[in-house]
Amino acid sequence: MRWGALLPVLLFAAGLLALPLLGPGFAALFPDVAEPLYRREAFGTLALAHAGLVLASLLPAAAIGIGLGIAATRPGAREVRAVADALVGFAQAVPPVAVITIAVPVLGFGAAPALLALVCYATLPVLRGTTGALATVPPEVLDAARGAGMTPRQILWQVELPLAATPILVGLRVAAVLAVATAAVGAVAGATCLGTPIIAGLVNGNPAWVLQGALLTGLMAFAVDGLLGALAPVSASPP
Amino acid sequence: MIRFEGVRKTFGATRALDGLDLEVPEGAFAVLLGGSGAGKSTALRTVNRLIDPDAGRVLLRGRDVAQEEAPTLRRRIGYVIQGIGLFPHWTVARNIGAVPRLLGWEDRRIAARVDELLALLRLDPSAYRDRMPAQLSGGQAQRIGVARALAAGPDILLMDEPFGALDAITRQAMQQEMARLHAATGKTILLVTHDVDEAFSLATQLCVMAEGRLLQAGTPRELLDAPADPRVRDLLDGGAIGMRRLALVSAADLAAPSAEAPATLPRIPAGATGREALEAMLAARTEAAVLVGSDGADAGLVALKDLLRA
DSSP states (O other): OGGGGGHHHHHHHHHHHHGGGHHHHHHHHOOTTOSSSOOSOHHHHHHHHHHHHHHHHHHHHHHHHHHHHHHHHTTHHHHHHHHHHHHHHHHHSSSSHHHHHHHHHHSSSBBBHHHHHHHHHHHHHHHHHHHHHHSSSSSHHHHHHHHOOOOHIIIIIIHHHHHHHHHHHHHHHHHHHHHHHHHHHGGGBBBSTHHHHHHHHHHHHHHHHHHHHHHHHHHHHHHHHHHHHHSOOOOOOOO | OOOEEEEEEEEEEEEEEEEEEEETTTTEEEEEEETTSSHHHHHHHTTTSSSSSSEEEEEEETTTTGGSOHHHHHHEEEEEEEOOOOOOSOOHHHHHHHHHHHHTTOOHHHHHHHHHHHHHHOHHHHHTOOOOOSSSOHHHHHHHHHHHHHOOOSSSEEEESTTSSOOOOHHHHHHHHHHHHHHHHHOOEEEESSHHHHHHOOEEEEEEEEETTEEEOOOOHHHSOSSSHHHHHHHHHHHHHHHHHHHHHHHHHHOOSEEEEETTEEETTOOBBHHHHHOOOHHHHHHHEEEOOTTTTOOOOOOOGGGGGG
């Protein structure tokens, strides 16, 4: 655990606490705006809802991504890998706004369409990270494991996953940062999150609100990156 | 002990084994020797079912290996590979204890066995048991690889080019180590190599393979004296048939009792090979060498012309 990695978390917390006190500052920055500080919901409430969205999408994305990644790397599962790649590649090729707009008539307004888009988006880096991580396990180690008489399940749990854990965590970290950024778009479908001030600002011609939402979303992305970076001390480069 | 019966295996368009018939007796140090593509490794891997044959069968003590679940079978057979393949996230002790753990041994029994094996391979248990594989030299890592293969007391050891990745000096030390282990434990060992010298220094049964078949099997001496196939002769020759033959005989077998051996003659241990005797004569520029027993007394005299009887 590197404590330096927690700096972004402190920064995000500081942003959350300081922003409500900065009304005069935003008034000076945007003199034409009648209501310079977003007050419809507390920033803390928005941040909590945002984090909830991220967590609720990250868990299924991790389960799907790691599960598919493991399935795709089993011997004799080339087809699974091709299908998984195509499926998730397609899911990511569609922009999140499009997923949300298409999903709204089916799932209604609110968090559900946002969650769908987020799961689609976060799964790919987890899947890529998992297949890539499992591919780094040296073939002679797998040969030795089989030769020692481990069952495929024992090889997976005792050898492959422990050896691949760090790169898998890196994939999760990329997915989490991506999810924090993408979750803001959920506000389009009416999901409460840090994107809400952005959408409200855009609709009402209030750039101060847009700035406040964007600032906190960015800080939260940094915070999540730092937090997971402390667990997996490898730089999170996109797969 | 190990018996291959008409074993065939193709990978895509490649015919790796083309009807292999071979019998390895109990307690043998059998070496599968051949060029690349001869099918040696494929043959080895059919024994512990890392590869299942397309046709034919492999019998262990008369029982078809295909009748047993592969993981259960493998836990009874030691397996050592060129890449060593130590589990990099486990300590030396955990690596060695891998198979006993799979077999459900108690922790205390595993720990005792680990120390016993480290000592057998001349590694200080207290210094090595808690090391990680990354902290070992190539030779040490392969010793641990051998210890891991021996851990559950298998009566068969499969070794696939086990010393191919080691430097020449370490390789020679490991070969001596294996010869010692074989003599000490009496296990049946099946080793794959393309190194003729390694094959000669280890084999009690030398099995020469080419194109997925057995060309000839026998003692190194039998193959040298009566190669059944020109390819066997070509492989074994390497311009050194005479020296190889000398290396296979004990100098004591060629020696005459020495009455009064001149002090100017070179002295060699009574257990020396004919080749070592020749080497001593050439080095000292003499036509004879004196064998010295472990008690320090002269035990015999071997002359240059005696070596021709090898």
